[in-house]
Amino acid sequence: MLIVQRPSPPGAAGGTYRAFGETLRGMKTTLARVIEGPKTISYPEEKVPVYPRFRGRHKLHRFEDSGLEKCVGCSLCAAACPADCIRVVAAENTPENRVSAGERYAAVYEINLARCIFCGYCEVACPFDAITMGQDYEMSDYNRSDLIFTKEMLLDEPLERTPLRNDGE
Amino acid sequence: MPKPAAETITFTLDGLEVDSPAGLMLADAAKLGDVEIPVFCYEPKLGQPVGACRMCLVEIEGIPKLQTACSTPVRDGMVVLTQTDRVKEAQEAILEFLLINHPLDCPVCDKGGECPLQDITMGWGGGRSRFIEPKRHFVKPLALSPLIAIDRERCILCYRCVRFSQEISEDYQLVLQERGAHSYVSTFDGHPYVAPFSGNIIELCPVGALTSQAYRFRARPWDVEGSGSVCTLCPAQCNVEFTVRDERVMRVLARDHAGVDDGWLCDKGRFAYQSVHVDSRVTHPLLRVDGELVPVSWDRALDEAAAGLRSAGADTGAIAGGESTNEEGFLLAHLMRGGLSSSHLDSRTGGTLSRDLHAALHAPQRQACVEDLEFAHALLVLDCEPVDDAPVLDLRIRKGIRRNAVKLAVATSRPSSLDPNAAAVARFAPGAGEAFCAALNAALGGEDTVVDELAAAAGADPAEVQALAAVLTDAGEDVVIVYGERLTHGPRGEHAARALLNVAGRVITAGHDGCGLLELPAGANGRGLREVGVLPNAGPGLTPVTSPGLDSGGIAAAAASNQIEALYLLHVDPLRDMPNRRLWKKALARATMVIAHAAFLTDGLWEHANVVFPAESYAEKEGTVTHPDGRVQRLRPAISRPDAVRGEWQVLADLCKRLDHDPGVLTGPMTSATLFAAIPFLAGLTLDEIGGRGVRWPERPQAAAWPQADGGPFGLEAPPFAPTPNGDLRLGTFRSIWAAPEVELSPALKFLRAHQRAELCPADAQRLGVAHGDQVTVSSNGSQVNAIASLRASVPGGTVFLESGLEQDSASELDAGLVEITRA
Numbered sequence: 005m006l007i008v009q010r011p012s013p014p015g016a017a018g019g020t021y022r023a024f025g026e027t028l029r030g031m032k033t034t035l036a037r038v039i040e041g042p043k044t045i046s047y048p049e050e051k052v053p054v055y056p057r058f059r060g061r062h063k064l065h066r067f068e069d070s071g072l073e074k075c076v077g078c079s080l081c082a083a084a085c086p087a088d089c090i091r092v093v094a095a096e097n098t099p100e101n102r103v104s105a106g107e108r109y110a111a112v113y114e115i116n117l118a119r120c121i122f123c124g125y126c127e128v129a130c131p132f133d134a135i136t137m138g139q140d141y142e143m144s145d146y147n148r149s150d151l152i153f154t155k156e157m158l159l160d161e162p163l164e165r166t167p168l169r170n171d172g173e
Numbered sequence: 174m175p176k177p178a179a180e181t182i183t184f185t186l187d188g189l190e191v192d193s194p195a196g197l198m199l200a201d202a203a204k205l206g207d208v209e210i211p212v213f214c215y216e217p218k219l220g221q222p223v224g225a226c227r228m229c230l231v232e233i234e235g236i237p238k239l240q241t242a243c244s245t246p247v248r249d250g251m252v253v254l255t256q257t258d259r260v261k262e263a264q265e266a267i268l269e270f271l272l273i274n275h276p277l278d279c280p281v282c283d284k285g286g287e288c289p290l291q292d293i294t295m296g297w298g299g300g301r302s303r304f305i306e307p308k309r310h311f312v313k314p315l316a317l318s319p320l321i322a323i324d325r326e327r328c329i330l331c332y333r334c335v336r337f338s339q340e341i342s343e344d345y346q347l348v349l350q351e352r353g354a355h356s357y358v359s360t361f362d363g364h365p366y367v368a369p370f371s372g373n374i375i376e377l378c379p380v381g382a383l384t385s386q387a388y389r390f391r392a393r394p395w396d397v398e399g400s401g402s403v404c405t406l407c408p409a410q411c412n413v414e415f416t417v418r419d420e421r422v423m424r425v426l427a428r429d430h431a432g433v434d435d436g437w438l439c440d441k442g443r444f445a446y447q448s449v450h451v452d453s454r455v456t457h458p459l460l461r462v463d464g465e466l467v468p469v470s471w472d473r474a475l476d477e478a479a480a481g482l483r484s485a486g487a488d489t490g491a492i493a494g495g496e497s498t499n500e501e502g503f504l505l506a507h508l509m510r511g512g513l514s515s516s517h518l519d520s521r522t523g524g525t526l527s528r529d530l531h532a533a534l535h536a537p538q539r540q541a542c543v544e545d546l547e548f549a550h551a552l553l554v555l556d557c558e559p560v561d562d563a564p565v566l567d568l569r570i571r572k573g574i575r576r577n578a579v580k581l582a583v584a585t586s587r588p589s590s591l592d593p594n595a596a597a598v599a600r601f602a603p604g605a606g607e608a609f610c611a612a613l614n615a616a617l618g619g620e621d622t623v624v625d626e627l628a629a630a631a632g633a634d635p636a637e638v639q640a641l642a643a644v645l646t647d648a649g650e651d652v653v654i655v656y657g658e659r660l661t662h663g664p665r666g667e668h669a670a671r672a673l674l675n676v677a678g679r680v681i682t683a684g685h686d687g688c689g690l691l692e693l694p695a696g697a698n699g700r701g702l703r704e705v706g707v708l709p710n711a712g713p714g715l716t717p718v719t720s721p722g723l724d725s726g727g728i729a730a731a732a733a734s735n736q737i738e739a740l741y742l743l744h745v746d747p748l749r750d751m752p753n754r755r756l757w758k759k760a761l762a763r764a765t766m767v768i769a770h771a772a773f774l775t776d777g778l779w780e781h782a783n784v785v786f787p788a789e790s791y792a793e794k795e796g797t798v799t800h801p802d803g804r805v806q807r808l809r810p811a812i813s814r815p816d817a818v819r820g821e822w823q824v825l826a827d828l829c830k831r832l833d834h835d836p837g838v839l840t841g842p843m844t845s846a847t848l849f850a851a852i853p854f855l856a857g858l859t860l861d862e863i864g865g866r867g868v869r870w871p872e873r874p875q876a877a878a879w880p881q882a883d884g885g886p887f888g889l890e891a892p893p894f895a896p897t898p899n900g901d902l903r904l905g906t907f908r909s910i911w912a913a914p915e916v917e918l919s920p921a922l923k924f925l926r927a928h929q930r931a932e933l934c935p936a937d938a939q940r941l942g943v944a945h946g947d948q949v950t951v952s953s954n955g956s957q958v959n960a961i962a963s964l965r966a967s968v969p970g971g972t973v974f975l976e977s978g979l980e981q982d983s984a985s986e987l988d989a990g991l992v993e994i995t996r997a
Contacts, residue, residue, distance in 0.1 A: 078280035
């Protein structure tokens with residue numbers, strides 16, 4: 005048999021506090037925020053700045069001096085990718101058609117951003133710092149196939165549309 | 174030498190007692206105790222170890238210095254330590270040395286991800302490099318051959334490729350030049366390394382020094398999937414693994430099977446996969462409309478084909494090419510015998526043998542298996558050239574001679590590449606196999622008086638025949654005879670078969686393991702097709718038929734004289750694969766309905782086919798094939814079929830249905846099950862039992878259901894004399910390994926495609942005023958073939974050899990035994 009012990013019934017004052025006290029405590033927080041003013045941001049006119057290590061849309065890089073692609077098409081990013089969203093098809097550089105610095109280059113380099121989970125493993129796996137995660141997070145589109153980014157799209161200078169948060173901000 | 178029985182010994186490995194067969198090298202024996210010893214140069218397939226890389230050092234109690242596990246045979250009571258500090262220090266040091274000159278370009282290296290050097294460095298290396306000096310440099314990458322790229326910076330000098338070239342394929346082309354750190358792998362004078370088995374060194378290389386040009390940068394190991402199947406480009410039926418990426422075959426690797434290929438592949442098998450993905454492949458059913466082949470729907474093509482067959486009825490002839498699976502052959506026989514009441518179907522190219530002779534030649538108690546080639550006392554290679562007919566068996570024969578002292582006897586018309594390894598060599602006139610077998614039979618029986626006469630009939634030297642007989646009788650009881658299907662070709666094929674059985678009766682003990690006959694059929698699945706009933710005189714399982722039909726030659730003659738209206742060509746272009754091209758041209762032109770299953774429109778089909786069904790490639794096929802030694806092997810689809818291509822069992826079954834003779838099969842495996850149920854000696858076989866390794870049906874108890882037949886000795890007729898040259902030359906033909914459409918269509922192999930060359934001996938050439946490399950015309954009976962003269966000292970005088978199976982200028986244009994040669 006279970007014996008339930010109940011507290012003695014509160015008096016009139018105790019009863020009133022029990023009915024309204026907790027509500028007032030909650031209202032304290034609410035009223036304090038009212039004084040601070042609204043925090044809502046009217047996206048997309050206004051944007052929240054991202055932190056420097058934020059992992060947004062990928063970027064592929066070229067060497068600044070020679071203009072050659074850094075990517076050699078080694079597929080290590082594809083191997084590291086947990087979402088299996090990177091596809092690389094390599095080809096061989098020829099003297100007439102030199103694309104990258106090594107023997108091979110990526111003839112096809114596609115990232116399916118509809119699948120990407122932005123974990124950044126590709127950036128970690130890359131032996132040539134050819135791929136890095138950028139700041140851009142605005143990638144929505146009307147069509148799934150438009151979310152497959154090709155090498156040319158990833159190599160292009162991305163639109164600087166996401167403000168970066170400075171140190172200490 | 175028969176396969177030695179291994180005795181078991183016990184040794185101690187890192188404190189645990191391990192049982193192992195005696196004589197095993199420590200590196201292999203350690204695996205039995207679940208210890209992996211890292212190796213680079215050691216590969217048991219390459220024969221004796223060399224201990225070149227020093228990676229496998231272990232400590233053995235009682236021996237002060239570390240020993241190489243790859244070259245130390247395990248002994249009873251040996252105490253081996255593999256995990257001590259000394260061993261670890263040695264392993265780290267060796268790896269550090271190996272990596273001193275090894276470039277760190279793993280991201281661009283094709284071996285990256287499947288590289289033993291990467292794996293062993295991860296597993297056993299020190300993890301830190303102290304070397305900051307500049308590395309050794311070579312020009313790279315270089316083409317070692319059009320098929321193989323060599324990167325000498327990556328080479329760790331393990332000798333594997335050199336040993337393969339010197340001791341396995343015995344082409345003696347690869348050598349190690351220079352000394353010490355300057356050593357590099359090369360051919361002696363820098364010419365390209367072109368050999369029938371060169372591709373194997375790609376797979377052997379433990380680093381990325383030797384890579385495939387065809388696979389160069391195509392994919393990385395994690396991009397691809399492996400899919401095991403069987404190569405059906407020749408009767409050797411090597412077990413292969415297709416590397417597949419995005420529904421495309423990217424390369425072919427060997428799937429080591431001691432009972433079939435011993436882990437090697439020929440270059441045709443390794444690179445001809447490219448023909449699967451060429452643009453010229455037929456991928457839709459084609460119908461001839463107003464003289465042009467146009468793509469049509471499946472229903473229309475099947476209806477037209479069925480209508481054509483129905484109107485021809487029993488006047489239909491069918492030929493099955495060697496690539497057809499057992500299931501396709503079975504359904505074709507079902508279609509012909511059941512649906513059309515015609516027995517005019519054949520899978521042999523050169524005439525038919527009686528049912529009894531078939532049964533006797535392939536009787537399970539007289540059947541040798543592939544492993545017997547390696548462990549026989551004596552081996553007779555009779556009227557075949559293994560490197561052309563079933564390439565990978567050539568390596569097996571060489572292995573037996575080198576390692577197990579097999580005595581080889583070669584008896585062929587054309588000089589064989591095995592001659593230098595042979596204990597006895599005999600030459601006979603082309604097509605005189607019957608007389609030669611009779612002479613050999615007489616020599617084996619001690620009937621010396623008739624040997625001379627029979628040898629003269631065969632155009633052979635009696636002393637050579639006697640020497641050959643002596644090798645076969647003196648070596649020991651295990652004698653294997655490897656003979657080519659062409660021995661039993663021609664109008665006197667049955668006599669040749671009887672003479673062969675007489676020879677076999679003298680040297681082979683029926684029912685004894687380790688000896689027997691092994692036929693190399695002309696088509697890849699030649700044996701299987703005969704056993705499922707694609708013969709004019711036998712049904713499935715070699716059951717007798719009431720009214721035998723015409724053989725392939727008979728079908729051609731009948732079609733040429735309008736007695737046969739429809740021709741069904743399953744994976745065969747008669748203009749290419751059959752002898753007597755002139756007759757076939759006429760036959761194809763006269764036939765009112767020519768139905769073909771083809772992957773490529775070769776000349777004969779382009780001009781004459783009325784309906785073409787797209788054929789599956791061997792990477793897409795589902796079904797079974799039978800190896801010449803009776804091993805039933807399973808083909809599994811590695812990639813999906815392109816465009817409108819359908820399973821060919823389904824096409825044949827659909828045709829049967831349209832002709833009101835439904836075989837009742839709905840899936841590929843159901844077809845296999847129906848086939849196994851219909852053939853008594855395959856009864857109870859299942860696809861699961863066949864699995865990935867195949868099943869030799871002659872070893873199953875159901876083999877007792879094989880038809881009983883008299884195996885001789887037979888009384889032999891006097892064979893006809895081989896034609897006397899009398900100023901002309903005897904014509905011998907051969908089909909080279911490279912004479913195949915797959916070779917011509919594969920971009921990587923194109924440079925090897927066969928061209929017609931007339932091989933003749935220098936004496937004849939001088940008489941005819943022909944020099945090496947001259948353009949010559951070979952003619953007989955009004956037909957002629959253009960060829961390049963090729964002088965070979967080993968060709969017997971009075972004979973010229975021409976290639977068959979070519980698109981143009983094939984030897985099958987000529988149908989006489991004697992030919993004339995003139996300079997063009």
